[in-house]
Amino acid sequence: MTISPTPTRDHDTVRAVQWQGDRLRLLDQRLLPGEERWIDCRDAAAVTQAIRDLVVRGAPAIGIAAAWGVVLAAQQGQSLDDVLVMLRAARPTAVNLMWALDRMKARIAAGADAAALEREAQAIQDEDLAANRHMGELGAALIAPGSGVLTHCNTGSLATAGYGTALGVIRAGVAAGRIHRVYAGETRPWQQGARLTMYELVRDGIPAQLIADSAAAHLMKSGAVQWVIVGADRIAANGDTANKIGTYQLAIAAKYHGVKFMVVAPSSTVDMATATGEEIEIELRDPAELLATAGRRTVVDGAQAWNPVFDVAPAELITAIVTERGVIERPDAIAMQAMFGS
The missing domain is CATH 3.40.50.10470 (Translation initiation factor eif-2b; domain 2)
Structure with a gap:
């Protein structure tokens, strides 16, 4: 599958982490450049595995993917405490992973529902692009x-x-x-x-x-x-x-x-x-x-x-x-x- 160019600025056409409303779509970076294949993660466990297996990599992208993993768990009524622990253990060095999960955890503690958590994850992703x-x-x-x-x-x-x-x-x-x-x-x-x-x-x-x-x-x-x-x-x-x-x-x-x-x-x-x-x-x-x-x-x-x-x-x-x-x-x-x- 070919990546569709995104009409942003010059020299910037790739978007490898894409939220689809009920799943997280990730460009499988293990296969590049020979093959452009997308993986759909439909639950937090799949997101965790994708982070661990380097489907998605790069400190900011890992944090963004983890935030969407929390959203999937909230949509599916899973124990968010358990999901936070699972995602946090996926990669130990990149602090962005912990930062994003701590930000989601704070919203959970404030009583955020799945829709509010989705807005928070989107904010994390949008803020990263602007930064x-x-x-x-x-x-x-x-x-x-x-x-x-x-x-x-x-x-x-x-x-x-x-x-x-x-x-x-x-x-x-x-x-x-x-x-x-x-x-x-x-x-x-x-x-x-x-x-x-x-x-x-x-x-x-x-x-x-x-x-x-x-x-x-x-x-x-x-x-x-x-x-x-x-x-x-x-x-x-x-x-x-x-x-x-x-x-x-x-x-x-x-x-x-x-x-x-x-x-x-x-x-x-x-x-x-x-x-x-x-x-x-x-x-x-x-x-x-x-x-x-x-x-x-x-x-x-x-x-x-x-x-x-x-x-x-x-x-x-x-x-x-x-x-x-x-x-x-x-x-x-x-x-x-x-x-x-x-």
Whole structure:
């Protein structure tokens, strides 16, 4: 099934999370770019499984999907306390999941019925899209005209309500004529950069080149890149940032080569209750994901693997954190508290 382009702004045509009134329709991101298949989740258990199995991925999109899972449970008269626990356990690192569920829980505690919960979930989704557009403008304004950028994993419309976080900055930067060269790392082992980011960039007419993850430092040395732009799954109170595995080594290489490093994420990704990155739980997934490609084993039988999904880039390696609330340059605990403290 082909995705119908959405008439919004230039370079933004994908909507991967779609509420249908009595079910949640998700574009199965495990099959892209080879096949565009939609999955209909008709209950909260199906939404939970879709989050766990990476049908839907990207911190904001996970939170949005979970909110709709609560709506389905309310429509079907399920125990919402049990459903909240089930959904919360689907992925441990992305704080947006917990944030969205806490927001739904507060509405439940206030006596919201299924219709009110549906309005709340829609508000979460609409607010994310608006935040992404604003972050795109803020982040693009930091980039000098004629720049080259490198991004990691997928942070676009597939990972959000639309437009994207880091990819939203790239979209805005390209539209404004500030970004002239875009590079995407492949992002092993699930190859979100190769499969998903390149899919979005090509689909929306943004010229880009794919690189092997291991080519990033060499690319920076060449002078072709002035910014690394990434998303986040959790930002600690001191600015340390958890993101897709491989982000930390990009931050180190960028610092060495004098390349600026931008983290782009909505304020729902900021976790002021987590003091530093050392406290962030790093999800470990099945080692088999590293031992195979597209379901076919590529490593000798008997080999072992270690498969962390995220790592943490220390705040001192980050040039700027961009959220819809504003930009924090040279982030630290004081600057984070000033913008996000209660």
